[in-house]
Amino acid sequence: MKKVVIVTTGGTIAMVKKGESVVPYEKGNILISEIPELSKIKDAKIDIVEFSNIPSPHMTPKDMWNLSRMIDKILDDSEVVGVVVTHGTDTLEETSYLLDLTLRNEKPVVCTAAMRNIGELGTDGPRNVYSSVLTVLSPQSYGMGVMVCLNDEIHAAREVTKTYTSNVATFDSPGYGPLGIVDEDTVIFFRKSLTREKIFVEKIEEKIALIKTFTGDQGEFLRLVPQLGYKGIVLEGFGRGNVPPLVADAVEEVVKMNIPVVVTSRCFKGRVYPVYGYKGGGADLRKRGAIMSEHPIGQKAKIKLMVVMGKTQNIDEIRKYFEMNIQRRTLENE
Numbered sequence: 001m002k003k004v005v006i007v008t009t010g011g012t013i014a015m016v017k018k019g020e021s022v023v024p025y026e027k028g029n030i031l032i033s034e035i036p037e038l039s040k041i042k043d044a045k046i047d048i049v050e051f052s053n054i055p056s057p058h059m060t061p062k063d064m065w066n067l068s069r070m071i072d073k074i075l076d077d078s079e080v081v082g083v084v085v086t087h088g089t090d091t092l093e094e095t096s097y098l099l100d101l102t103l104r105n106e107k108p109v110v111c112t113a114a115m116r117n118i119g120e121l122g123t124d125g126p127r128n129v130y131s132s133v134l135t136v137l138s139p140q141s142y143g144m145g146v147m148v149c150l151n152d153e154i155h156a157a158r159e160v161t162k163t164y165t166s167n168v169a170t171f172d173s174p175g176y177g178p179l180g181i182v183d184e185d186t187v188i189f190f191r192k193s194l195t196r197e198k199i200f201v202e203k204i205e206e207k208i209a210l211i212k213t214f215t216g217d218q219g220e221f222l223r224l225v226p227q228l229g230y231k232g233i234v235l236e237g238f239g240r241g242n243v244p245p246l247v248a249d250a251v252e253e254v255v256k257m258n259i260p261v262v263v264t265s266r267c268f269k270g271r272v273y274p275v276y277g278y279k280g281g282g283a284d285l286r287k288r289g290a291i292m293s294e295h296p297i298g299q300k301a302k303i304k305l306m307v308v309m310g311k312t313q314n315i316d317e318i319r320k321y322f323e324m325n326i327q328r329r330t331l332e333n334e
């Protein structure tokens with residue numbers, strides 16, 4: 001019989017209310033196994049494996065990498081048709097993207113979570129897990145990459161982000177839209193993500209920092225990063241990928257120390273692009289050695305740099321992974 005494995009990691013979906021606050025349940029992810037809707041699934045056996053029982057802000061790069069290796073092993077079992085991962089919503093977009101980049105097996109992996117704990121009125125966890133299992137079982141899911149399924153929508157891991165602190169309709173893929181929906185127990189796909197990439201590595205670089213610039217930033221934080229032992233930096237700038245003038249000097253200094261600086265944007269739609277030549281503009285930063293990230297969202301670029309640096313520490317090589325569509329035009333003009 002076909003098997004779907006639910007790998008639990010913790011998050012609100014496995015939490016309970018104690019007094020005035022919500023905390024991880026001391027019995028682990030047991031609440032997932034008690035979801036009654038799962039017994040409605042007749043054409044597959046559901047196995048549950050606990051990876052961890054942590055809130056997702058506690059998830060580390062090492063945890064994400066270990067999870068990726070564990071899922072690949074699970075998917076190697078010929079009876080397993082796919083995996084559902086339960087996780088906290090806060091960093092689900094990071095873990096799912098790391099899985100999407102690194103998993104070797106193309107069988108469907110669907111990550112899910114809950115905004116409301118199981119005892120809360122209108123809890124969304126059980127339905128999200130149920131819809132995720134249906135998504136794994138859809139014949140169209142094979143080769144779709146790692147997906148995120150909540151609130152009846154299916155998103156691509158690379159594109160999705162948490163947009164609302166509290167509402168169940170929190171996951172969105174700005175600039176892209178969902179891949180599909182789960183409606184009346186039917187999984188309907190509208191499109192496939194064309195932006196997916198695979199980067200197969202034997203290890204990742206865990207020491208990657210994500211720094212957000214601000215008006216008046218003088219670059220002190222950026223200069224500190226290498227001293228703290230970080231091997232790569234994602235710098236979240238403004239608009240097209242621009243920063244205040246003194247940050248440009250810091251970028252140049254850091255790059256000279258052989259630390260790659262990948263520029264992203266606080267805008268979550270569109271592309272980062274070396275348009276502006278003024279001091280701190282994207283074109284100026286690039287001349288100083290910065291790398292422009294295709295994807296504007298800082299937390300996604302951080303995951304990608306962790307994976308890419310598991311393969312190479314050479315800045316020119318790293319650049320090729322981030323500037324696929326910039327290379328052609330601007331390098332020719334240089």
Ligand code: ASP
Nearest residue numbers: 011012055056088089090
């Ligand atoms: N803070 C929680 C976590 O990410 C929120 C959630 O699960 O939705 O673990």
